[in-house]
Amino acid sequence: MRIPDEMLKKYLKFHKKIPSATGKTSIIQKYVNGLFSRSYKVTIGVDFALKLMPIDEKTNVRIQFWDIAGQERYGNMTRVFYKEAMGALLVFDVTRLNTFDAVKFWKKDIDQKVFTDKKKPIPTVLLANKIDLIEQDDENWISFREKMDNYCKEKGFIKWFETSAKEDVNLHSATKFLVKYILKNNIKPYKDEEDEQSIKLKEETEEMERNESNNNSGGCC
Structure with missing residues (x-):
């Protein structure tokens, strides 16, 4: 189900000052380090962050975040950045229509x-x-929220959350939901035949180099 543009335009304020910044870096920094700043620079390429998440009394999961640039001009790089990922958090800014598009x-x-x-x-x-930045009792926002479950189902999202990096709203809930979903469904990264062949070739090459090094290390007669 498509959310009508005319409805979106009523409550999503379209700004052109920072065309791609949605606050994903702020989300990661708040979640990982407990810090919030309004002065983060736009991500160039990709940044990294690590977080240890307790799932229960016996289980801790180490999460590696890849903070990928949101500009479309970086789209040709994403295949490398996505490699072996097991889940994704996709972020848009509720105050700017172009980020939802x-x-x-x-x-x-x-x-x-x-x-x-x-x-x-x-x-x-x-x-x-x-x-x-949104009035929660705004009728247009309420109407938007009611349609988001169907939108996510249509587009293939497993769930959506309202979040705020500034106020630390749902950052832990959203991340924990994704991690638990991955664990529950025993999701593992895909490795194609080309990857497996590359790994095998690398191992064989390293073995040959070790053998050659051993053969050349004999004493002189």
């Missing part, structure tokens, strides 16, 4: 370039970020 582009990009070991799209959660 970009959701379709990035979801398609993810679905076409990264898969689970069962050759299915990796689970993706949609984050409607900066809800601290």
Whole structure:
């Protein structure tokens, strides 16, 4: 089900100052380090972050975040960045229409370039970020929220969350939901035959180099 543009334009304020910044870097920094800043620079290429998440009393999961640039001009790089990912958080800014329009582009990009070991799209959660800037009793926002479940089902998202990096809203809930989904469904990264052949060739080459080094290390007669 498509959300009508005229409805979106009523409550999504379209700004052109920072065309791709949705707050994903702020989300990661707040979740990982407990820090929030309004002065993060636009991500160039990709950044990394690590977080240890307790799932229960016996289980801890180490999460590696890849903070990928949201500009479409980086789309030709994403196949490398997505490699062996087991889940994704896709972020849009609820105050800017162009970032919601970009959701379709990035979801398609993810679905076409990264898969689970069962050759299915990796689970993706949609984050409607900066809800601290939205009046929760606004009728247009309420109408939008009511349609989001169907939108996510149609586009293949496993769930969506309203989030705020500034107010620390649903950052832990969204991430934990995705991680638990991955664990529950035993999702593993896809490795194609080419990857396996490359690994095998690398191992064989290293073995040959070790053998050659051993043969050349004999004493002189």
